[in-house]
Amino acid sequence: MRILIVEDNADDRRLLKYNLVYHGNEVIEASDGLEGLEKAKTHKPDLIISDALMPRMDGFQFLRAVRQDESIKKIPFIFYSAVYTGHDEARLAISLGADEFIIKPKEPNEFWDEINSTLEVLSLKREKPVTAELLEEHKEFLEKYSQIVAAKLEEKVRELETAKKEIFAVQQRLQYLLSYAPAVIFSMEVEPPYDITFISENAAAQTGYDALYFVENRNFWADNIHPENSDRILKEFAQLFEKGQTVFECRFRRKDGTYIWLRDDARLVRDDNGKPMEIVVSSIEITERKTAEEETQKKMEELEKFYEASIGRELKMKELKHEIEKLKHEIERLTAELEKYKK
The missing domain is CATH 3.40.50.2300 (Response regulator)
Incomplete structure (x- = not known):
């Protein structure tokens, strides 16, 4: 029916x-x-x-x-x-x-x-x-x-006004929570250069830029990724459209010119028809972790060099010992020959 x-x-x-x-x-x-x-x-x-x-x-x-x-x-x-x-x-x-x-x-x-x-x-x-x-x-x-x-x-209009106030209060509460959360939350357009359409207020503490600056300046996000990371990030975004989610690490230039390491968890949001609508990203700073990893890597490299040097010395000692043994045998042989000559 x-x-x-x-x-x-x-x-x-x-x-x-x-x-x-x-x-x-x-x-x-x-x-x-x-x-x-x-x-x-x-x-x-x-x-x-x-x-x-x-x-x-x-x-x-x-x-x-x-x-x-x-x-x-x-x-x-x-x-x-x-x-x-x-x-x-x-x-x-x-x-x-x-x-x-x-x-x-x-x-x-x-x-x-x-x-x-x-x-x-x-x-x-x-x-x-x-x-x-x-x-x-x-x-x-x-x-x-x-x-x-x-x-x-008229009653519905009043209900809508009340609902708007309640929604505003929820938005304020949500903004407060986002501002004090360890992760910066932002949304992006699905087409290059992936302009930011929203970002939580705590972005200022992380990058030195006000949240509004991210939204008002086109190409801002892409332009501030470290050049050594930009090509790799574009490849990561290609996976995002295939898999719906990707995680990547990159260096981002702060307002003071220094670079910080960020770990971004990006998810693709689609509408009911499967069409990409926006990209939502959760970003946390991992500079301390990356610095520790780099220091650990340096120590590992130094240890490997020391190990290789130690192995080299050990091989040389074996060769020297072998030569000494050969010389010892030669002395013993000559001594035996000399004894025969004396007799």
Whole structure:
């Protein structure tokens, strides 16, 4: 069965879609009555499920438009919505030609059972005309409902303002945590020269540059990688697009001109279609570790040279001992010859 869902709340729409798809239905989505009307005409669904309170065109206006259009007027129409005026919405919906009004929220199985029950009843009864008397009877309520819609929209605006403040508070908290974290977090574009689009504030402590400087100056990241590391980093980025993640170490020039070692863990973020969207990198300074590694390497090289020198001396001692033994044997031979001569 092809079902058109008309719901302005994305989360509610997604949950409803999952439920309907789970029961083997094809689902078409719309976010308000205007979009729903367009998709109803285009796709001719077997059933329409709509919310009542929506922007641009609410559910009741949408229902009236459906029932006045010859091409879609016979499509079963079910409201799935919360109520704000007792059960007047449900009575109004039925009088305008809705086949059922299911009050939110419902458990998924319970909701599906009600849908099936409604469709079974519809298959047994004739089409119910929407009379002028019924429309006149509810004219006052339609006007009242418009006021309710306006009030609810104002309430939603207030909710959005509250949500924005909460989001801002979360962002501030997140920025605080990022600023004092040991790693610098930044995001980059997916095309060369991989411009930085965001970087945490603690970049200033690591590099000497303000975070804003990274974002405002194109090529900044690529231009400050040590020349000896730049070619290798480009190869590492090629692996990033193949594997989705790569880790590399490089030298980065600080504002004071000195170089520090960084260990960058880069991950590729893709959209739902698999298209690369951005690169997110976690960067920590490893200068002390690299310095210790270099010192250790130098000591190892010195030890190897000493070992090689020791081996060389040992070989020379063996050769000298061998020559001494040969000389000793020669002396003994000459002594023996001399003794024979004396006799």
